[in-house]
Amino acid sequence: MSSVQNIQGNHACALAAVAAGCRFYAGYPITPSSEIAERMSVELPAVNGIFVQMEDEIASMGAIIGASMGGAKTMTATSGPGFSLKQENLGYAAATEVPCVIINVMRGGPSTGMPTRPAQGDVMQARWGTHGDHPIIVLTPWSVQEIYQQTLRAFDLSEALRVPVVVLIDEVIGHLVESVDLAKMNTGNPVERKWADSSQEDFQPYAHTEDLVPPMPRPGDGYRTHTTGLTHAENGFPTQDPEVANRVISRLLQKLEHHNDLVECVNQSDCKDAEIVIVAYGITARAAQSAKQQLQGEGVKVGIFRPITLWPFPQQTFSEAIANARLVLVPEMNAGQLIVEIERYRNDSTRIIGLNRYDGEPISPQQIFNKVKEVLQDA
Amino acid sequence: MSETQIRLSGSGGQGLQLAARILVSGLALEGRNISLSQSYEPTSRGGLSRSDLVVGSSTGYPLVSAIDYLVILDQIAVENSLGLIKNDSTVIVDSERVDSPPDGAHTTISLALIQTAREIGNVRAANVVSLGVLAGLSGICSQKSLLQAIRDTVPARFIDLNLEALARGYALVSAEKSKDTQLTAVS
Known part of the structure; x- marks a missing residue:
């Protein structure tokens, strides 16, 4: 029997997230992204995942960062007005190198704009919405099938490179229903985070590794670690030493270029x-x-x-x-x-x-x- | 099979999104590939609402650009479709809520869609009456598949109402065909 089904872009996004291993979603529903939250609220409990409808978008972003630090693959979804609210914590995720996926189904702006109308007005915000020089990956699918594929990929890139990944969808394809065969697109082999397994004695949570992506300490494994949005040295503690700051920020900014073969598409x-x-x-x-x-x-x-x-x-x-x-x-x-x-x-x-x-x-x-x-x- | 572009339009609350979902479900039973898009206002009632369907797209573009079958259930929806009607389009309008249907060389069929729904006990079934008319005229989807699609899509307590609405839509087409030979050619 054919596995082709008629599915909406937003639903394909939710299904891809679960297939990628996402087990924690926190969000505040907003048109035209709400079907993602709705679908996640059904899919996640079925796989022992957690769905939380938060009090707002700021808290949602904080929750997915926290859950990711706790070891889960996490996601939130929103639209322009909510994406604005997420920016501060998004910068925190970029600076602390916490993997997470943010879906922005774009609607007409500025401000609350045109809730049910399509736009592509968040292109620059997705790159530069949060302050300071920071790494971020933004993916732009063009079909329901590609929403599925790129959401899978968003998790893989985020986990592999410890970077927040934004999937930027316009309202048209978020709400579009197309005939697709999702079973064929799921490789069933999602990327898993690189966990620390070195000596706990002299553990450096932000070590300058050869691949520029330091392994993360998994909670419960016994590593002592410190996480802050302040500019931090390899040991995780704040520093304003110009030489150290230059070194650690440079690594952060070179990370994506170093892995361009994975990132570019x-x-x-x-x-x-x-x-x-x-x-x-x-x-x-x-x-x-x-x-x-x-x-x-x-x-x-x-x-x-x-x-x-x-x-x-x-x-x-x-x-x-x-x-x-x-x-x-x-x-x-x-x-x-x-x-x-x-x-x-x-x-x-x-x-x-x-x-x-x-x-x-x-x-x-x-x-x-x-x-x-x-x-x-x-x- | 060639590409067919369909638009169901009217005002918010007339059930146009549901009618499109029923049609998509019916087409799925027949193995047809579709793209379904929609536009509506951020209100639960009123304002322009439309549901667009491209069946068997020939270009891969998922939105309508030249509509083959256009259903209009409210005057508010007329203007939005004017640039998308071709000479060989079929435009189905509700005789009660559409005073000035689009002008042009296309075929316009004005029918008592809303009144028919009222007669079977629920004015909100005008969407499925329209679907019956659309399917009867276009042959885009078999009545058997649509009956199944209604059973699969509609809440249990409204199934009988919608099955009757669909049948009444087909009946309107039969009645129209018997008095207009040109329509027989269209179908």
């Missing part, structure tokens, strides 16, 4: 010979894909560069992808956010053009098609 098609490359993510990339088929039918040399790992931005791969392109089009459901990053990696001969919409409606394939025709005519 790009889907690109026909970029090599393209005259115009469309850079898109989420539902907007689906529209771009549809427009591309139509444009290629008319002989336009068009490629698509889709950064599934949006942050850290895959700069090297991107620079190579646009090497031969005259034009780069960046359609986004915001006033122009990723385009700012893209501007940094342009060639002198490449023109970068935005296509932006923030009225609560998705960008259609036709809009992208028309824009490409327009800019090719001008160029």
